[in-house]
Amino acid sequence: MQSINFDDGYKEFAINGDESRVIRFNPCDMGILERIKKAYEEIEKAEEESKDIELKPDGTVKDDLEESVKALEVFKNVINTQIDYIFNSAVAEIAFNGQSPLSLVGGVPLYERFLNAILPIIEKDVKKEMKASQRRISKYTDVVK
Numbered sequence: 001m002q003s004i005n006f007d008d009g010y011k012e013f014a015i016n017g018d019e020s021r022v023i024r025f026n027p028c029d030m031g032i033l034e035r036i037k038k039a040y041e042e043i044e045k046a047e048e049e050s051k052d053i054e055l056k057p058d059g060t061v062k063d064d065l066e067e068s069v070k071a072l073e074v075f076k077n078v079i080n081t082q083i084d085y086i087f088n089s090a091v092a093e094i095a096f097n098g099q100s101p102l103s104l105v106g107g108v109p110l111y112e113r114f115l116n117a118i119l120p121i122i123e124k125d126v127k128k129e130m131k132a133s134q135r136r137i138s139k140y141t142d143v144v145k
Contacts, residue, residue: 013121021094025087027125032086036119039082043111046078057104076100079111 009026026032050071054062060072079101080092092101101111108116 011125013118015095015097021097023087023089023091023094025089025091027122028129029088030126032122033126035086035088036122039086042082043079046075050075055102055104058100060100072102076102083111083114 009028010024011027012022012024015021015023053068053072053075055072056062080096083092083095083101084090095114096103096110099110101109101114103110105113
C-alpha cells in the first residue's frame with residue numbers, strides 16, 4: 001500500500017511527564033476552539049444539575065443516596081465524554097488515569113486542573129500558527145497593494 005505523508009499538526013504530550021500516559025492531538029485544529037466552547041457549555045449544564053451533591057476529596061458522594069450516586073455518575077460521564085469530544089479521541093482515561101474527573105486536588109476538580117494546564121498550550125500554538133499564516137498570506141497580498 002502506498003502512503004500519503006504530510007505534517008498533520010498532531011503533537012504528543014505526556015501527562016505529568018509520564019510517558020506511559022500520552023495524548024495526541026493537533027493543538028492548532030481550528031475546530032478545537034468551538035469544541036472547547038461547546039464542551040464547557042455541556043459541563044456547566046451538568047454541573048448545575050449536580051450542584052447539590054456533596055463530594056468527598058476522592059470525587060465520590062458523601063451520602064450514599066442512590067439518587068445522588070446516579071446524578072454523580074451522569075456528571076462524571078458528561079465530563080469524560082466532553083473531554084474526549086474536545087480532542088476527538090479517548091483522552092479522559094489517559095489524562096485522569098482511572099480517577100474520577102471530580103477528584104479534588106487542592107480543592108480543584110481534576111478535570112479543571114487538566115483543562116487549565118492544556119488550554120494555554122492550545123492558545124499559544126493557535127496564536128503562533130495564526131501569525132505564521134498571516135506572514136504567508138501577506139507575501140501575496142503585499143504584491144497586490
